[in-house]
Amino acid sequence: DAKTTQPPSMDCAEGRAANLPCNHSTISGNEYVYWYRQIHSQGPQYIIHGLKNNETNEMASLIITEDRKSSTLIRPHATLRDTAVYYCIVLITQGGSEKLVFGKGMKLTVNP
Amino acid sequence: DTEVTQTPKHLVMGMTNKKSLKCEQHMGHRAMYWYKQKAKKPPELMFVYSYEKLSINESVPSRFSPECPNSSLLNLHLHALQPEDSALYLCASSQDIRGPWNQPQHFGDGTRLSIL
Numbered sequence A: 001d002a003k004t005t006q007p008p009s010m011d012c013a014e015g016r017a018a019n020l021p022c023n024h025s026t027i028s029g030n031e032y033v034y035w036y037r038q039i040h041s042q043g044p045q046y047i048i049h050g051l052k053n054n055e056t057n058e059m060a061s062l063i064i065t066e067d068r069k070s071s072t073l074i075r076p077h078a079t080l081r082d083t084a085v086y087y088c089i090v091l092i093t094q095g096g097s098e099k100l101v102f103g104k105g106m107k108l109t110v111n112p
Numbered sequence B: 001d002t003e004v005t006q007t008p009k010h011l012v013m014g015m016t017n018k019k020s021l022k023c024e025q026h027m028g029h030r031a032m033y034w035y036k037q038k039a040k041k042p043p044e045l046m047f048v049y050s051y052e053k054l055s056i057n058e059s060v061p062s063r064f065s066p067e068c069p070n071s072s073l074l075n076l077h078l079h080a081l082q083p084e085d086s087a088l089y090l091c092a093s094s095q096d097i098r099g100p101w102n103q104p105q106h107f108g109d110g111t112r113l114s115i116l
Helices: none
Strands: A009-013 A018-023 A033-038 A045-050 A061-064 A070-075 A084-094 A097-100 A106-111 B004-007 B010-013 B018-025 B031-037 B044-050 B053-057 B064-070 B073-079 B087-094 B111-115
Touching (some): A045 A070, A097 B053
Antiparallel strands (some): A033 A045, B031 B044, B031 B087
């Protein structure tokens, strides 16, 4: 089972910041939080990941709370092309391999 | 454009047919994955290969048979599928998973499979 919960959907105005929340209250100390998104008819696209510290790359920023029980993905200036299903995932290790267990994700709709 | 290439993009087959899905990457990744995604559902992991050896099989029915002939290729052989197997089949790859567990998976755009 997925170790994360997200609201099912969110709307955002074009040009505004999109703040996507995620709860992962059962996360273990060495488990990473990953964010992917899936635009219609495409494969999931990696966005960002983190362990404890806040992270930023060219796509987004990831803010992880100090207790690591929740995180927020921030797209600072959302565009219409950011409309997608966003998945917050805790990477699980099993038998020396890694597993991405996708939850239901959150549909972000960016409106003009 | 994705760095993981899946062929074919679409496949229609009967329940008695045998077909194969192909996945290719040239990023030097040593872990490769198959996922299944039903409409309006999240992807579900099927198989994981690490250094060309099967490391995870998520209790997938034997009518799905994976194969990793070399570090760049991953196949999924299909035989005697059922209509409920119709789905998008996604392939992904990642770097050496024996290293730090902080290496993202790169996905292809999938093969959309329809079973008649």
